[in-house]
Amino acid sequence: MPAAPETDLFRTLADPTRRAVFERLCRQEMSVSELKAGFAVSQPAISQHLATLRGAGLVSERREGRFAYYRAEPEALKALVDWVDRYRSFWPERLERLKTVLKDIEP
Amino acid sequence: MTDSNTVPTGDFLADRSVMVSTECDLPEAPEKVWKALTTPELLAKWLPEANDCEILAAEPNRLLRYRWRAGEEDRDAAGRELDSVVTFELTARPSGGTHLRVDHRLLVTAPVISLVRTRQEPAACAFAGSAICLLRRAA
Numbered sequence: 326m327p328a329a330p331e332t333d334l335f336r337t338l339a340d341p342t343r344r345a346v347f348e349r350l351c352r353q354e355m356s357v358s359e360l361k362a363g364f365a366v367s368q369p370a371i372s373q374h375l376a377t378l379r380g381a382g383l384v385s386e387r388r389e390g391r392f393a394y395y396r397a398e399p400e401a402l403k404a405l406v407d408w409v410d411r412y413r414s415f416w417p418e419r420l421e422r423l424k425t426v427l428k429d430i431e432p
Numbered sequence: 433m434t435d436s437n438t439v440p441t442g443d444f445l446a447d448r449s450v451m452v453s454t455e456c457d458l459p460e461a462p463e464k465v466w467k468a469l470t471t472p473e474l475l476a477k478w479l480p481e482a483n484d485c486e487i488l489a490a491e492p493n494r495l496l497r498y499r500w501r502a503g504e505e506d507r508d509a510a511g512r513e514l515d516s517v518v519t520f521e522l523t524a525r526p527s528g529g530t531h532l533r534v535d536h537r538l539l540v541t542a543p544v545i546s547l548v549r550t551r552q553e554p555a556a557c558a559f560a561g562s563a564i565c566l567l568r569r570a571a
Contacts, residue, residue, distance in 0.1 A: 404507070405450055405538070408514055411505060412452040412536050420456050420534070422478035426468050427460045 337381040342366060343374045347383055350397035357393065455533040462493040462522045465530045469496055469520055488517065496520045500536065514538055 338344050342364065349355065349363060357375065361368050375395055378384035383402075387394045458465055468474045470490075475483050485498040497520075502513035516538040523531040 404514065408506060408516075408538055409450060409452055416452065416454045416534055416536065419479055420454065420532070423465075423468060424458065426474055426478045427458060427464060430460075430464055430467065430474070 337377055337383060340374070342370075343378060346371065346374050347378055347397055350378075350384055350395055351399055354387070354394045354396040357395070360395070450538045451535055453533065453535045455531065457525065457529060457531055459527075459529045461528055462524050462530045465522055465532060466493045466496075482518070485518075489519075494522055 338347065345364070346360060349360065357368055357371055360375075361371050364371060375384060375386075379386060383398055384395050385398050387396070468478070472483055481501060481503070482498065485501055487496070487498045489495060489497040498518055500516040500518045502515065506514040506516070516536060519533075519535045519537070521533040521535070523533075525531055
C-alpha cells in the first residue's frame with residue numbers, strides 16, 4: 326500500500342531542514358518565530374515544514390490565544406524503533422535454536 | 433551464542449523499508465538446513481511462527497521468502513499490524529557447511545506513522561535521536 330505523500334515519514338525526514346526542525350522541537354516546545362531564529366530560511370518556509378511534519382504526525386500544535394506552539398511527537402517513530410529492537414534480539418536466539426535442531430536431524 | 437553469529441543490525445533503508453539482518457555459518461549442508469526451514473515438525477522446534485506463513489519465493493536449498501505474520505507486539509500505535517517479509521538465503525561453503533543469511537524487512541507504510549498524541553518523555557527523545565541517525569544514513 327503506497328503511503329500518502331503527506332504522511333510519508335521517510336520523505337518527510339529526508340529533507341535536512343525538516344529534520345533539523347524536528348530535532349529542535351524534540352528538545353523543547355517553540356513558536357514559529359523562535360524556531361526561525363535558528364534557520365536561514367523565511368518564516369513561511371518554516372511554517373510549510375511544520376505543516377508537513379504535522380501531516381506525518383511528527384509534530385503537534387498547541388494554540389494559546391493568538392500564538393501557536395509546536396513540539397515534536399517522537400512517539401510517531403516508536404513503533405519502528407521497537408520493531409527493530411525486538412527482532413535484533415529475536416533472530417540470534419532463533420538461530421541458536423536452529424543449530425540445536427540441525428544437530429538432532431538424522432543424516 | 434556462538435561467535436559465528438553476526439550481531440544483527442537495524443537499518444532504515446532508502447527504499448523506505450526497515451531491515452534487521454543477521455548471518456551465521458552452519459556446519460550442516462544446505463540440503464539439511466533447507467529441511468529445517470521447510471519441514472513443519474522441525475520448524476515447530478525453532479520457528480513455530482513461520483509455519484502458517486504465506487510463501488512468497490522458494491528456491492530449494494538456496495532461498496526462502498515468506499510474509500511474516502505479525503505478532504501481538506508487531507503493531508503501530510493505532511493497533512494496526514506491521515507487515516514484514518523474511519528472507520533466508522543459503523550459500524554452500526567450501527567446507528561443506530552453509531552460510532545462512534536472514535533478512536527481515538518491514539515495509540514502512542502510512543499506518544506505521546499513525547497520529548499519536550502522548551506526553552513527551554526524555555526517553556522518547558533519545559530513541560527519536562537514534563531513529564534520526566539511521567534516517568540520515570539512508571538519505
